[in-house]
Amino acid sequence: MKQDLPEALARQDGHDSGGGPSRGAHSAASGLPGDSGDSIDPRESLHALLAAQREAHQRAPFPSWSERARHLRALRDVLFSHQDALAVAMNADFGQRSKAEVALAEFVVLKQEIDAALKHGARWMRPQRRRVGKWLAPGSARVVPQPLGVVGIVVPWNYPLLLGASPLVCALAAGNRAMIKMSELTPRTSALFEALISQTFARDHVAVVNGDAAMGAAFTALPFDHLLFTGSTRAGHEVMRAAAANLTPVTLELGGKSPVLIGEHARFDYAVDSLLLGKTLNAGQTCIAPDYVLLPRGSEEAFIARARTRFGELYPDFANNRDYTSIISARHYERLERLADEAQAAGAQLHALGSRDAATRRFAPVIVTGAPAHTPLMQEEIFGPLLPLVPYDSLDAALRYVNARARPLALYLYADDARTVERVTRETVAGGMSVNETLMHIAAEGLPFGGVGASGMGAYHGYEGFTTFSRMKPVFTQARLNARGLIAPPYGKLFNLLIRVMLKF
Template sequence: MKQDLPEAVARADSQAQADASVSNLSALLAAQREAYLRAPFPAWSERARHLRALRDILFANQDALADAMNADFGQRSRAEVALAEFLVLKQEIDSALRHGERWMRVQRRRAGKWLMPGRARVVPQPIGVAGIVVPWNYPLQLAAGPLVCALAAGCRAMIKMSELTPRTSALFADLIAQTFAPDHVTVVNGDAAVGAAFTALPFDHLLFTGSTRIGHEVMRAAAANLTPVTLELGGKSPALIGEHARFDYAVDSLLLGKTLNAGQTCIAPDYVLLPRGKEDAFIARARVRFNELYPDFANNRDYTSIISTRHYERLERLADEAQAEGAQLHALGPRNAATRQFAPVLVTGASAHTPLMQEEIFGPLLPIVPYDSLDEALRYVNARARPLALYLYADDARTVDRVTRETIAGGMSVNETLMHIAAEGLPFGGVGASGMGSYHGYEGFCTFSKMKPVFTQARLNGRHLIAPPYGKLFNTLIRVMLKF
């Protein structure tokens, strides 16, 4: 059912305010847990029906959701919404519908020769009620994507949307309320206090996407209930251009990754390592390519605005502080504080201790760091917290193998930027400071499932042979069992 945006937002906003009261959160969770216990193992036909219903309501309202995101950002590229929100989401749903029934199957495992003829298996079991905390930068993909995994696994879910995208959050809440009973899937909206109360609930699993700083707080809150968590955080994702890489291609590809959503992407390249002496060539190529990608920048509707004045001013402050410490700023286009349009700025000579080089940037600033050898570049990456993504531009197998084996990151793309997140069969997740756990596809199904190990003893078995009182027979058997 298609929604008129103003009417739907107004109605959903009123409902969201009612749902967002902190005192009501526990009641919502209790209702979902009770419903789960009444039907703890839904059949695949039921799960598939829920996935199709989610797909149908969201895609029927694609224009309204795009309008809401555009209003929340001030300007959000409709092409990017289609590409980075709906296409990725459609692929996730289609994959779950194609493969979910197989994912549910019991997995036979070896029991080992000493437990024969007993049988071992793993039973994928819905974990229960999932909590999903959604950031503002991709509000649809990062709300509905984890929900797809939870529904495929047979779970129920509560979703906390971001207060920085109020129109999108309200409309999403309304669409979910039309499609699912509150004891199956529900959306709550509210400020940071609601978010803190939400993460303190005793979910069966909590998936949070956001900053590393808030990730610490979420993990502390979850620890009070021993709630398992999946943390999708961020960090400073490096891009490494190899000595013999296709240089212009690498610059073009990195620029695409950095300008998508104006760099407001958790896996956007945060800095570029390139062979010393190629800095000017990088800047020149990037300048030409940016003007090709976004002609008439001031009036271009394909470039997304920075989400808020506070975030815009933070980016300006990062650039100004780096410049005050001796860095050179190379703007590829103008800025407009009124519309919060912020063209990419390449940064050379930035001091390692400036906030620009210490914090996740989350915007269109891109430091360039020269290196003299691949060893030096790898030391630079490995001296820092493990990133959510790593990008390598190289065609020679030796370089690709070295970087793959000698660095650790949540994910990696070779000769590409961002696209590993869209690969249907790859899990998505961080490592260390960039997060823990993963989802998407089968790994998402597993995240919201208890992969329960089950051992079934045979009617005729030898268990009595290794039971007290221990004597000569036991001693003989244990010597045989322990023999190499």
């Protein structure tokens, strides 16, 4: 692992990362280092915890569905019975985090994830029959979903509950044990989440780890059976290098610059209203938030006017409005100001939709026009309420613009004509896509969520989450009566005849 990994995990410019149920396992009685509060090398403590979970998995390597369902219900019960406390903790960590947004973007999506796993999990874990082909008949084949063992989950600060618990739902549905590293930037939420998990699960089943950047670096270097990391693309490089030392399989949920493409004949006002909702949720601190808007040339002023009107309707009396979330830290606030100032110094125009206040870190959206391509605003994931507009002259030009850049985590298209929808769907590559909507594909129960290229690899949610945390083991069973002996040495005329028949087109 590179020397700068601790800082990459703890202080990313984009979405930073901190990297049957039984009660009362978070104590010295568990026999795990770190439970007694002693000062211990985090690597030693983490390795001991991993060893304890792996040993527990070996004692019960294939939990029944009734056991898995009991674990999922226990997770649901403890988190939702403390919904208000978690919202209060998040509000304190952010300085101002909309309680309504926490309910909508964290709890509603999480509940759907748990409900889907409880409804479909028994079916997901059944062996799947597969064809053997005519030459292996009458043998049989099946794929058996098997728990991987111990999985690691690294949680970012921007949606600390959802992005910690949602992967855990998938891991538990697949029958695994899990270690979870929470972010330092949400210390109250992370501490509460750790307390809730520790009172619900034995520590050798599910354990939450909190600590500094050194702990985060040590965590990602563990030889997990699978590691899921949510964070910035830059930190993703370091996490993958650390995992490679152990050949640990990884799912990387990263970020990038997710484009919005407003079609030439789109419902323009609807498009502006819709994407503004996606951009203002959590003050734009969302990995799939719109990062820039491609729109027909000449419509920039109409976009700004509509956005200003709509923002005023969404957040009246902005300076005192409790529905708008603050930027997570002074450092992140200053970074957003720097991106805007550097773009303006390079010739861009800034169109603020409201005020900003460094003391409370309230940052109203700013529409940016004329930003040169070389500016950091147009090169980095913004992860905040800055929104550049990029005019285009034709759909071909817009598609060339998107495809000339790194593949995004999300792509948003506003268009009603089937030809445009089909072209954009086929001719772009993105982790996910929504048509005439923003963000909502992440909440669709049956859709996997994941990135591609620089925006990540692998996916989870629903069935894809179950398979991510399972070994889909192929099993072939030979029939009692079979023809295997006909293709065994010594090879002769009969063998040659059979090979010719097998290879015949």
